[in-house]
Amino acid sequence: MENVIEIKGVKKNFGEKTVLKNINLTVTKGENIVVLGKSGQGKSVMIKCIVGMILPDEGSLKVFGDEVCSMSEDTLKAMRTRIGFLFQGGALYDSMTVRENLAFALQRVLKITDENDIENRSKEVLEAVGLSEVIDKMPSDLSGGMRKRMALARTLIVKPEVILYDEPTTGLDTITSKEISQLMLEIHEKYKTSSIIITHDMQCARITGGRVMVLNEGEFIAEGTYTELENCNDEFVKLFFK
Amino acid sequence: MNLSPSLNNFLEKTGEQANFFTSFVRNIFKGGFEWNEFLRQCYVIGYKSLGIVAVTGFVLGFVFTLQSLPTLKEFGAQGYVPSMVCISVIREIGPVITGLICAGKIASSIGAELGSMNVTEQIDSMEISGANPVQYLVVTRILACTCMIPLLTLFADAMSLAGGYIGVNTSTNMSMQLYFIKSVQTLYFSDFFPAVIKTIFFGLAIGFVGCYKGYTSNKGTESVGLAANSAVVAASVWIIILDAIAVQLTSVFVYN
Structure with a gap:
């Protein structure tokens, strides 16, 4: 399968604070990925790096095969339209x-x-x-x-070929949150988009996620399907499923 | 080289503003000028400020006349009141007062609007979608201010003269026709032209400061108020500075 997003060894600091320590992620065409993590762990920073709103300090970040950090203004604009x-x-x-x-x-x-x-x-x-x-x-x-x-x-x-969702169900009641999650899944199936869904809503992760990744202290610590992670022994991962 | 933090901060901000201004100028000449948004901003900035500018201009002319009439009457020079009011208003008071009023009304509203768009990620959203937020939000607002402030000033000048006539009419029996003839007979193109030119710069300053403060505000809700407030203060200071420069240049090149 063709890779639409490839992130290798991405690091990002804001002053003294390290937000992204070592991010490695590949999204293939038509894939749905859910990124779970506590607030302030760099989830939103990661997807803003993907669209070139924030530039990483180190590492490689390729979108549709092109390196985001070295894109010209026009190429970046063209990439964003997709x-x-x-x-x-x-x-x-x-x-x-x-x-x-x-x-x-x-x-x-x-x-x-x-x-x-x-x-x-x-x-x-x-x-x-x-x-x-x-x-x-x-x-x-x-x-x-x-x-x-x-x-x-x-x-x-x-x-778009790729959709990046930044906490799509935050601030919604459980019923509306479920409706939005189902809608995201329907859209994924109908339009064949690849997606990265940043969330800490487990219902949303369960409904939408093909592959679920858990981000903690600037790096991914676990990866698998929802059911696999539900049965994972890692103490931090368990906290999400309690 | 080690610089003091305040000097460092000042240089950083100056560079940021120069960069923002360059981006504004570059985007004027890029294709796809936002005519509809520009016209909408002209309506918002120009038409919707007519009321406050009219009242301020009228009261200004009225009060100025009432204040100067008794003194000139003592010297038997009350016949000079119309021309004195007219020259003062057109050369100096009209542009500066309109500029300050617009700095309060327009710079703050642009600062708050763009600041809140920044907080709610609307500007980021435009940028990520591949659109050009500087062209849509900044260029249109600054150019609308640059075009509308001179027109608002002319309107305020006219209202001041009308207020001046009412002021004169309360204590003398000068006819309206005589008042306006006396007002304009001492007025030259050299009084009028530099005043209009400086209001173009006032408009540019008001638009630029409002857009810069709003566009570069921080993400917290507090920063919206801060952007609006600092836009008013900075725009007002710029108007005073630009006026001082304009007066010096006019004295050297026009009245000499």
Whole structure:
């Protein structure tokens, strides 16, 4: 299988603090990976390194076969158009309607100007996330769960090959969290995307994860399926499944 | 070389601002100018500031006239009030007061808006999606300020003259026609042109400071307030500094 993301020996310090000590991770095409870890362990820093928002101090980080650290501005931009990033809070543009949020990247990144095409794509992704009726609403009119769905729709509209989820179910109730996790799985199956899901929600990990990896103190300490890790003897890993 | 931490910090911030300004200039000439957002910002910055600028300008002209009338009356020079008010307002008071009012209203609102977009990761989201946040958020706002502040100043000048007329009319029986003839007959292009030029720079400073403070704010919610507050302070100081420079340059090159 083709590797879409290859991380080898990545290190990242912020001042005196070492956030990523030695990260090694490979994501193949169509693979779903869940990264579990406590808060402040560098999970979000890792996925921000993947999209070139933060540059690692050491190590190699290849996305679609190209080294992120040595990419030119244009190559980085082109690489980002193939990756979807779902932020923890959704990061919806709150001065724009849902329609404008969806059209934003289409018009500016994919340079689509045909109004009908934009409208059709918008309706298609909103339908995929179960939000067909909100197209003219403002993000502030949406509930927490709807905002997450909407953010997912905005991520999907550019048809990314890889989706990076930064704590997609944080701040949601158990039922909505389960719905979002199932939606992520449906999207993975329908659009054949590769994903890295950063979470500490075990329900989300169970529903979405093919391979689960546990991050502690800047490095991965365990890897396996959900069931394998559930029966793991490591004390730290056990804490997640209690 | 060892520098003191405060000097080091100052140089770092100056470099950061120079870098931000370069990025702004570079993005003006990149393809895909955001015309719709630029026009929307012109509406928000220009049209939505008309009320406060009108009231301030009117009161300024009114009070200025009422304050100077008794003194000039003592010397029998009340006939000079219209021209005195007009020249003072157009050359100096109108631009500076409008600049300061806009620094308070516009720089703070841009600082807070971009600061909150930064906190809620909207700017990161634009960047990761492959769009250009500097072009969409910064270029449009700074250029809208640069275009709208001179127009707002002209509007404030007109309102000041109207306020001045009401002020004169409360204690003399000067007609409106005579008041405006007396106001403009001593006014030259050399009074008007430098004032307009300096308001372009005021607009640039207000837009730049607001965008810089908001765009580079920290991620915490506290930083939104801090960005808005520091934008007002910095923009106001810049207006005073730019005005002092403009006055010196005008004295040397125009009135000499």
